[in-house]
Amino acid sequence: MSEVITPFELAVPQSELDDLTYRLDRTRWPERETADGWTQGVPLDRLRALVAYWRSDYDWRRCEAMLNGFGQYKTQIDGLDIHFLHIRSPHAHAIPMLLTHGWPGSVIEFHKVIGPLTNPVAHGGDAADAFHLVVPSLPGYGFSGKPAETGWGVERTARAWAELMRRLSYDRYVAQGGDWGSAVTVSLGVQAPLGLAGVHFNMLSIRPDDLEPELDADEEKAVGQLSHFADVESAYARLQATRPQTIGYSLADSPVGQAAWIYEKLRGWSDCDGEPETIFTYDEMLDNIMLYWLNNSGASSARLYWESMGSFRPMTIDLPLGYTQFPGEIMSPPRKWGESLFSRIIHWNKVEKGGHFAAFEQPRIFVNEVRTCFRQLRD
Template identity: 60%
Template structure:
C-alpha cells in the first residue's frame, strides 16, 4: 500500500476500555477539600466529585463516537507520522478549502458544532458562496494522531498540514487556528507556500513594543493586566509541560480523575463562563474532549509540544492576508498596532462581546460568522 494513502478511520473503542475507565473512577482516592473557598487552589472537591459522578454514571461516550464517525474520519502518513483528521467535503463544488487546528487542552471535538455550518451553509441558513471544505487534523501526539519522536516543533507540523491539504487535492486553501492552532496557522501563513491564500486566528500572541507600553490605550492596559495575571497565577501548567512533560504524564495517563481535572480547570479559567465552566459548555461536551486525552493516553505526548515549541510560539512574520477575531475572555488579547508589525496584511479585525479561548466550542455561531467574513474577500482572488 502506498505510504501516501488516505484511509478511512472508524472509531470503535472496545467496551473493556470503557469498563476499565468506570472501574478506575470507582476507585478514586480523593484528597481532602481545599482550604479556601472557590477555585483559588484549583478545582474544588465538590465540583470535582460532581463531574466525576456524571462521567461514571451518566456520560455516554458512544454518542460522541458516533458523531465523530458521522463527520468523516481519516488517517494518512506524512513525514513518517500517521496523522488523524476529520474531513467534510462541502456539497458546493466551489467551496474554499480550510484547515482548522486545535490546541491544548483542546481536540477536534471543539469543531463538531461548526463543521456543518461551514461546509453546508445553506442547510444552516447561510449562503452557498460561503461554503468551505473542512479539514480538522489532530496535532501530533494528540488524539488519534501518532506520537512523534523528538523533533516535531510547530514549523514541521505546519509543513505536514500543507502536505495534507495538497494530498487531499486542495491546491489553494486557507487556515484557521487558536492556541497551538494559532502557532501552527501562523507558521502556515509564514511558509511562503503559494497554496496558502490566507489565515484567520482567534488567539494572537504578539509582544508589545516599549512604545506600545509607554503609550498604551485603555484596551491595551486591560490586556497587559490580564497577561500579567496569567503570568503570575495562571501559567504553572505551561511551565510544567514545557519542562517536565514526562513526569507529569505518569499521573495524567494513569489517573482519569487527574487527567480530567487538569483540563476541567482550564475550561473554567479560559472560557467566558462567569466562573462556572458549565455556563459555557455542558459537562458532556467537556468530557468529550477529556475522553480524547484519556482513551488515547496522550497526557504526556500532548504536553511535549510545549517542550518542543513553547519558547518560540508563533513568532514568524506573516504577509499573507490575515484575519483576527478577539473574543473577550481569551488569554491574550492583542492590540492592532502590535499585531500589524508581525501581521502587516490584516484584512479582518473584530472584537466580539462574548466568548473565550475555546471559541468554536463556546460560541459556534459567532465563530462561523467570523470565519466566513474574514475569508470572503479571498474567494475570488
C-alpha cells in the same frame, strides 16, 4: 514514502471503557480545599459531580458515532500517523479550510461549527460562504500518532499540514487556529506554502519585544493580561514545557487527574463567569477529555510545550490575515501590534462574547467571523 489516505473508524474496545469504569470506582480523593471557590484549583464537590456523571450517565458511543459520522481518516506524514476529520461541502464553490485545535482541546472543539461551515444553506446561511473542512489532530493528541523522537514542534507540524492539504488535492485553501492551533497557523503563514491563500486567528501572541514608553489603553490592557497569565495562570505551561514526562505519569494513570487537568482550563479560559456548565454540557467536556484519556495522550500532548513554547512570539506574515478578539481570551493584542507584523490585515474585529475555546463556546459568532474574514478571498 506512502501517501495513502485511509478511512478511520472509531470502535473503542469495551474492555477499555470497562477499565475506565474500574478506575473511576477506585478513585482516591483528596480532602476538600481549604479556600472557597476555585482559588486552589478545581473544588472537590465540582469534580465529584463531573466524575459521577462520567461514571453513570456519560455515553462514549454517542461521541464515537458523531466522529465517525463526520468522516475520519489517517495518513502517514514524515513518519507519523496523522488523524483528521474531512468534511466536504455539498456546494460546488466551497473553499477548503484547515482548522487546528490547541491544548487542552481536540477536534471536538469544532463539532458545533462543522455543519454551518460546510452546509450553510441547511443552517440558514448562503451557499457562497461554504467551506470544505480538514480538521487534524495535532501530533501526540487524540488519535494521531505520538512522536517517538524530539523535533515535532509547530514548524514541523505546519509543514505536515501543508503536505496533508496537498495530498487532499487542495491547491488553494485557508487556515484557522487558536492556542497551539494559532502557533501552527502562524508558522504556516510564515512558511507560506503553495496554495495557502490566507489565515485567521482567534488567539494571537504578538507582544512586541520593545514596547513604547507611553502605552495606550488597549496596550495597557494587553500587557496586564499577559502579566496575569505569567503570574497566575502559567504554572501548567511551565510544568509541561519543562517536565512533561513527570506530569504524564499522573495523567496516564488517573482518569480523574486527567479530567481535573482539563476541567480547570475549560472553566478558567472560557467566557463563563466562573461557571463552565453554563457554556459546556458535561457531555461536551467529557467528549474532549476522552480524546486525551482513550489514547493516553497526557504526556504526548504536554511534550508540545517542551518542543515549542518559544514559538509563541511575534512573527511577520505577509499573507491576507484576519483576527477576532473574543473578550474572554487569555490575551487581547491591540491592532497596532498586529500592524507592525502583518502587512495584509483583511479583518480585525472585537466580538461581544466568547473566550479561548471560541468555536466550542460561541459557534454562531465563530462561524460568522470566519465567513466574514474569508469572504474577501473567494473567487
